[in-house]
Amino acid sequence: METFLFTAALLAFAGVTLNCLRLAYGRSLGWGVACTIMPISWIPFYGLEWDRIRIQGVVHTLSLIALLFFSALYMRANPFVFDQGLLAGLRDRVAPAFGQTPLSLSSPKFASDYEINAKRLQGNGNYGRYLDREYRFDHVVFTDNMLRFKQLDAEEPVEFAIDLHGYDVAESGSLVLDLTPTSTGFPLVHVMQYQPHSALPQVSSFERGYWLELILDRVTDARYQGQVVLKLPDGRKGYLAGNFNASARDLIWEFGDVKRSHDSNDTIEYVAGQYLVNNLGSSLLNVVDFHNTFFQTNLEESTGHTRVTVAMVDGSIHDIDIGLFKNDDEWVVERTPVRELIGALQTIRKAPPAAIAQQPVLQQVETFGPEDLESLVGRKVALKTHDGKTREGTVGSVDRYNVSLVTLLGGGEVALMVKRREVKEVRVQD
Numbered sequence: 001m002e003t004f005l006f007t008a009a010l011l012a013f014a015g016v017t018l019n020c021l022r023l024a025y026g027r028s029l030g031w032g033v034a035c036t037i038m039p040i041s042w043i044p045f046y047g048l049e050w051d052r053i054r055i056q057g058v059v060h061t062l063s064l065i066a067l068l069f070f071s072a073l074y075m076r077a078n079p080f081v082f083d084q085g086l087l088a089g090l091r092d093r094v095a096p097a098f099g100q101t102p103l104s105l106s107s108p109k110f111a112s113d114y115e116i117n118a119k120r121l122q123g124n125g126n127y128g129r130y131l132d133r134e135y136r137f138d139h140v141v142f143t144d145n146m147l148r149f150k151q152l153d154a155e156e157p158v159e160f161a162i163d164l165h166g167y168d169v170a171e172s173g174s175l176v177l178d179l180t181p182t183s184t185g186f187p188l189v190h191v192m193q194y195q196p197h198s199a200l201p202q203v204s205s206f207e208r209g210y211w212l213e214l215i216l217d218r219v220t221d222a223r224y225q226g227q228v229v230l231k232l233p234d235g236r237k238g239y240l241a242g243n244f245n246a247s248a249r250d251l252i253w254e255f256g257d258v259k260r261s262h263d264s265n266d267t268i269e270y271v272a273g274q275y276l277v278n279n280l281g282s283s284l285l286n287v288v289d290f291h292n293t294f295f296q297t298n299l300e301e302s303t304g305h306t307r308v309t310v311a312m313v314d315g316s317i318h319d320i321d322i323g324l325f326k327n328d329d330e331w332v333v334e335r336t337p338v339r340e341l342i343g344a345l346q347t348i349r350k351a352p353p354a355a356i357a358q359q360p361v362l363q364q365v366e367t368f369g370p371e372d373l374e375s376l377v378g379r380k381v382a383l384k385t386h387d388g389k390t391r392e393g394t395v396g397s398v399d400r401y402n403v404s405l406v407t408l409l410g411g412g413e414v415a416l417m418v419k420r421r422e423v424k425e426v427r428v429q430d
Contacts, residue, residue, distance in 0.1 A: 006074040108233035126242030142246040163188040173218040260330035302326035
């Protein structure tokens with residue numbers, strides 16, 4: 001395509017030039033010779049004859065511009081044609097990447113130690129600058145060999161992440177890095193910019209060419225401390241610096257309890273784990289692991305999900321899918337199959353699989369008193385109260401004063417609270 005455009009522009013310019021010479025010789029021999037020998041003479045000639053040949057002048061000018069433009073395109077598309085030729089110098093200017101001498105690039109500019117130390121004197125914590133904006137990082141996490149500096153409660157948060165997968169921090173318990181732009185073996189550095197209405201952040205990655213001083217020491221199995229000075233070659237003197245304490249889990253603690261409004265996979269798993277502990281009670285041996293944990297906060301409703309592997313006291317292993325949603329204050333658990341699991345386990349304990357026999361057609365109704373409600377969690381019952389009324393549902397939870405009966409309604413659940421002292425009799429229906 002470049003060759004065709006260059007050829008067309010050359011032919012057009014040649015044709016218009018010949019017509020210019022014809023007009024010049026028609027005016028006088030002197031103008032004809034001048035325009036032939038000195039193309040610069042075209043300018044005064046067109047100025048003198050502008051009223052008569054203005055169209056010729058405009059077309060001649062445009063054809064010259066087109067020829068120069070398409071010549072540059074042709075030269076960039078075919079740079080090796082001009083090697084060792086008279087136009088090699090011009091080629092080096094039009095297509096410098098193919099020049100005989102290497103390109104001379106300006107050295108990247110980094111933030112100075114004076115700038116960074118001046119910021120440090122203003123207070124403790126971790127400070128940074130990226131794209132000419134100053135940031136303070138309130139939360140540091142080191143998990144899966146990824147050191148992440150995060151902002152909390154920011155409208156458009158920025159996160160710095162240093163990928164340390166090439167370093168065995170878990171085995172040694174410490175790490176010291178002192179890298180200059182000419183070093184080798186750089187860890188990958190990511191800078192993530194989160195937008196309010198975007199599901200994915202804008203990510204800028206730096207593979208090499210930066211300054212990094214990093215000290216990382218393990219204090220306990222769940223906590224690390226260290227220092228960092230990172231200077232980025234982003235052209236705007238971006239940096240990250242400070243002393244930090246990093247947690248092995250992305251959780252925010254307030255007054256000895258986890259802040260459940262914090263958006264992270266670890267928060268999702270913590271809420272789900274506490275829900276299982278509170279609802280399974282003595283039936284649960286331990287939570288084995290979490291799988292496929294994720295959350296999203298960019299749709300109209302913020303939701304999360306995790307699959308939990310639990311070990312029960314009877315030796316069985318179960319995978320439970322737990323869905324969560326975020327209300328105005330915190331992450332909470334949606335409807336889960338926990339009650340059905342409790343009922344099944346209680347049935348197994350009462351009649352182990354080898355002892356389960358075919359049930360008769362006529363079954364005797366099991367009747368219990370209010371003192372037996374704790375053992376009936378997860379089972380479908382009918383509560384008869386002292387005033388003669390009957391309440392039916394699945395026993396969701398029981399405390400000293402109330403019992404919660406859960407019934408399905410449409411696509412959701414309805415919980416009915418019944419005072420325990422009002423219960424006269426409990427009949428099992430499953």
